[in-house]
Amino acid sequence: MKKINVVIAGAGSIGCYVGGMLASGGANVQFLARPRIKQAIEQNGLHLTDWTGVDLHVTPQQIQVSCDESIFKDAHMILVCVKSKDTQAMAESIVKSGNTQATVFSLQNGISNTDTLKRSLPKHTVLPVMVPYNVISQGDGHFHCGTQGNLACQSHERAIALQTLALQANLGFELKTDMLSMMWGKLLLNLNNPVNALSGLPLKQQLETRGYRRIYAQCLKEGLQVLKAANITPGQVAAVPISVIPYILGLPDWLFKRVAQKMLAMDPAARSSMWEDLQNNRPVEVDYISGEITAIGKRVNIATPMNERLIRLVKHAQDTGLGSPNLSPQQILNG
Known part of the structure; x- marks a missing residue:
């Protein structure tokens, strides 16, 4: 079975937590990150905890981190986790990479990010994902989830693969038909x-x-x-x-x-x-x-x-x- 390449576009608190959890479940996860975050992850890996007592370590060898948009080229899934003000720029980076096949998921606050991505990525399937929890960086690659909930994604045949990876990692993931509401x-x-x-x-x-x-x-x-x-x-x-x-x-x-x-x-x-x-x-x-x-x-x-x-x-x-x-x-x- 072909390995699914998952790229996290924006290695902030949510990106590192969700991406790290997916990697802990066996997914092939790569991160597009700023140099400071790249260095921290390559030195420490990821330490993921939550308020219920989950305590996981993802080694640097389990993930790949890059500062170059070319990391998108062979991605099958791209999880956009940047701030809303950076959505347009991230969409342009995906276009420049030459990727035309990835399913793009928006794990962002606000309402308009999915539409922004769709306008720049007309060849891609773009799906919204609601992130219900709060994640805070504790430093040195440690990210702590302090509240509860399951990820919720627009129901679509191309969302099933991400749901499978999430559930393998004990990361709650639901498909919904009414995502805009x-x-x-x-x-x-x-x-x-x-x-x-x-x-x-x-x-x-x-x-x-x-x-x-x-x-x-x-x-x-x-x-x-x-x-x-x-x-x-x-x-x-x-x-x-x-x-x-x-x-x-x-x-x-x-x-x-x-x-x-x-x-x-x-x-x-x-x-x-x-x-x-x-x-x-x-x-x-x-x-x-x-x-x-x-x-x-x-x-x-x-x-x-x-x-x-x-x-x-x-x-x-x-x-x-x-x-x-x-x-x-x-x-x-x-x-």
Whole structure:
């Protein structure tokens, strides 16, 4: 049986975790990475852990890492894991490599990445994949997954091979027929990312604090309102319908902790990717998350003041370059 070549386009936290897990299950995985990441992986391999106790090591000999786009040439699957702002450039790199046969999977935040890839890669099958969990780099090739969930991919005959590799690696992977609605549902859940990034707290501690939850709830209410006006129906990606979550978030702390046990089922140290970006002075993706809601709000003439406030505060923190500003709920509301 011919070996399937899997290339991870973007060796960040999600790319290294998913790619490393696939390699641990026996897949032939290669990474397109920046020189710093290439050196770290070649020296240390990958150390993969999660909040349930999984602890795996992938040796440097099990994977190949390159900084050159020619690594795409013979790929059968390309998993795009770059930030949304880099999607177009990554698509152009795939074109330049001469690859015409790979199935391309977008494992990215936001809504528009799949369409961006399709426009530049008309000969390829491009499929969206929703990543439900948070992965943080611990340094020296160690990547820790702090929350739960299964990857979800658009149902397609060319997705079955990736699902098989994922399941061999004990990496949950589901095929769905309604991925666009699920992506909108995931985007709404991700409206907490800027709240977490600004708070500087672990996700669990932040969600257990009613002041932060009220801010998140207001973001969700704005998002639900503008999506309804735009005739967009978000899918259910949590234990309860997304429309119920703002009311749960508004409960007193003691009751919230009882009602939202599944929401709080995570590593106590788990953080959002936006927090990690601020800490490492990397560009944040707030325009591709909260910005989607504010843009639709403008089109349908509905105000989205809380989401706009968070965008402004996160961008200010990014420009300052000092990591999370560690704002209290009141400081966010006054910002």
